[in-house]
Structure formats: C-alpha cells, structure tokens
Amino acid sequence: MLVDFELIRRAQKSDSAAFNEIVLAYRKRILGTITRLIARPEDVEDVAQEVFLRLYFSLDQLRTPEVFEPWLYRLTVNAAYDYLRKQRRRQEFRMSDLSEQQVMLADAVAGGKADQDQQYRKKVRESVNSLLGAVSEADRILLMLKEVEGLSLKELEKVYKVNENALKVRLFRARQRVLKAFGSGEKRRDPDNTGEVEL
Amino acid sequence: MMNQMRGSDDEKLDALFRAYRDSCPVPEASANFMPNLWAKIESRQTFTFSFRRMATGFVTAALALSLALGVYMSMPHANPNSPQTYLEALAESRPIDAPEIVGTAHLDPADR
Numbered sequence: 001m002l003v004d005f006e007l008i009r010r011a012q013k014s015d016s017a018a019f020n021e022i023v024l025a026y027r028k029r030i031l032g033t034i035t036r037l038i039a040r041p042e043d044v045e046d047v048a049q050e051v052f053l054r055l056y057f058s059l060d061q062l063r064t065p066e067v068f069e070p071w072l073y074r075l076t077v078n079a080a081y082d083y084l085r086k087q088r089r090r091q092e093f094r095m096s097d098l099s100e101q102q103v104m105l106a107d108a109v110a111g112g113k114a115d116q117d118q119q120y121r122k123k124v125r126e127s128v129n130s131l132l133g134a135v136s137e138a139d140r141i142l143l144m145l146k147e148v149e150g151l152s153l154k155e156l157e158k159v160y161k162v163n164e165n166a167l168k169v170r171l172f173r174a175r176q177r178v179l180k181a182f183g184s185g186e187k188r189r190d191p192d193n194t195g196e197v198e199l
Numbered sequence: 200m201m202n203q204m205r206g207s208d209d210e211k212l213d214a215l216f217r218a219y220r221d222s223c224p225v226p227e228a229s230a231n232f233m234p235n236l237w238a239k240i241e242s243r244q245t246f247t248f249s250f251r252r253m254a255t256g257f258v259t260a261a262l263a264l265s266l267a268l269g270v271y272m273s274m275p276h277a278n279p280n281s282p283q284t285y286l287e288a289l290a291e292s293r294p295i296d297a298p299e300i301v302g303t304a305h306l307d308p309a310d311r
Binding site for chain 1: 209211212213215216219220221222223224225226228229232233235236239240243247
C-alpha cells in the first residue's frame with residue numbers, strides 16, 4: 001500500500017487534501033498501467049484522470065480500506081476498457097483510410113527520426129499490440145494485467161471478483177489465441193522456420 | 200534480449216511481454232494534471248447537483264399530485280341523475296314486468 005488506511009478513511013469523509021495525497025501517491029503507478037493497457041501515450045493522462053474521477057465519486061462505496069488497491073485497479077481496468085472500446089471504433093475507420101503503402105511510409109519516416117533503441121521499443125510495442133488484436137478488449141486487459149503488470153491470480157480474483165478457476169480458463173483461452181496469432185506471424189516472417197523472432 | 204526469444208512459442212511470448220513492459224515509457228504527469236482533475240470533479244459535481252435538484256423537484260411534484268388525486272377521489276361525488284347502486288341501475292334499465300322478460304316463449308317445431 002502506498003498510503004495508510006487513515007488517509008483513505010479521511011478521503012472517504014470528503015477530505016479534499018487526503019484525496020489529493022492519494023492521487024499523488026498512485027498517479028505514477030496508474031499512469032504506467034494505463035500506458036501499457038491502452039498503448040496511446042497522448043490519451044494516457046485523460047484516462048488516468050477518468051480513473052481518479054471515478055475514484056472520487058465512488059470512494060464512499062469502499063467498505064474497507066484494505067481492499068483499496070484491487071479496487072483502484074478495477075477502476076483502472078474499467079476506464080481502460082471503456083477507452084479501448086471507443087478507440088476500436090475510431091481505429092477501424094482510421095486504418096481503413098490508410099493504404100498499406102502509406103502505413104509503411106509513415107513507419108519509415110518515424111523510424112528515420114528515432115534512434116535504434118527507440119525503433120526496437122517501438123517494434124516491440126507494435127508486435128504486442130498487433131498480437132493482442134487477436135483477443136477482445138476485455139481479454140487484452142486481463143492478459144496485460146497478468147503477463148505485463150505481473151498481478152497474481154489471487155490479486156486478479158480481487159480485481160475481477162471472479163473465482164480463480166474461471167480466471168484461469170479465461171486466461172488460458174486468451175493466451176492460446178495470442179499464441180496462435182504469434183505462431184502464424186512467425187511463419188510469415190520466417191518461412192524457413194529458423195526459430196528466430198524479429199522484433 | 201534476442202537470445203531470450205529462442206525456445207518454444209510460450210517462452211518467446213513471455214519474453215515479448217517482458218520486453219513490452221520495458222519498452223513502454225511511463226509518462227510523467229503534466230503540471231495541469233491536478234488542476235484539470237479538480238476541474239472535472241467540480242464540473243461533474245455541479246451536473247450531479249443540478250440533476251439531483253431536478254429529480255427532487257419531480258418527485259415532490261409527483262407526490263403532491265398523487266396526494267391531491269387521492270383526496271379528490273376519496274371525496275363523495277353526489278350526482279342526482281345517476282343511480283346509487285348497480286342493482287338499482289339494473290332494475291331501472293330492465294324492469295321485472297318488461298314484456299320481453301315475462302312473455303311466453305314460442306318454440307317453432309321446424310327448428311327441432
């Protein structure tokens with residue numbers, strides 16, 4: 001816990017200073033999580049503000065301060081999920097407007113400006129985002145929380161309020177779908193099947 | 200990093216997820232983060248407050264209306280033209296000595 005229980009109790013009693021302290025304590029963590037969940041740096045701050053906005057108006061519903069963190073994660077997941085749903089609608093429209101050549105050209109220009117390390121990071125992000133296109137937004141978030149954020153099944157159980165077995169099944173299916181996409185992507189990149197992955 | 204990518208697809212995927220975590224830069228919050236957040240909170244509070252006030256107004260008006268209707272319905276309405284009870288109304292419309300009620304029935308043998 002980044003804050004003590006007393007601070008949460010004070011914020012629950014509409015103490016603005018206490019709420020401010022909570023936001024300042026969790027802001028970096030939430031920004032990081034959202035960055036990895038939505039993969040659009042320009043919108044991260046807006047989504048983070050939405051998380052804290054929801055926190056402010058629902059803080060009185062929190063029964064015990066002990067479950068504050070999983071609860072904040074839940075708010076983050078919901079806000080990211082809402083964002084991704086809206087975004088997918090917009091993205092379909094945007095991508096259909098671009099020809100493959102235009103996309104390649106934009107990539108080349110962006111690549112020319114960035115240094116090698118940045119290019120590598122960019123490729124990793126693109127690979128993962130493209131792989132996660134094989135699953136729904138909800139499963140994308142679940143996989144991210146488990147595989148990237150490193151949340152345990154126990155923690156995910158608290159966030160999702162679903163039993164561990166149901167989560168395991170959902171995670172397994174989502175991972176299988178991503179693995180399938182990963183395998184077919186590899187074959188396209190490496191028809192001779194040398195076992196190398198190009199990032 | 201490339202060496203980690205060798206092995207089964209599962210291991211490669213795990214390595215890719217780890218690389219993804221490292222490749223996502225955590226943005227620093229802008230200087231306007233807190234002022235913008237409080238502005239959003241205040242604007243939503245104002246909206247919620249006016250919505251609540253409007254809803255309270257509607258509820259009060261609906262209560263007052265139903266109370267007035269209740270009082271109106273419970274008051275006896277004397278109408279000299281209308282009969283008092285259903286039986287009286289029935290008796291009035293079909294007097295017992297009406298010819299179609301007391302008359303003999305004619306049976307046509309051809310109908311049998």
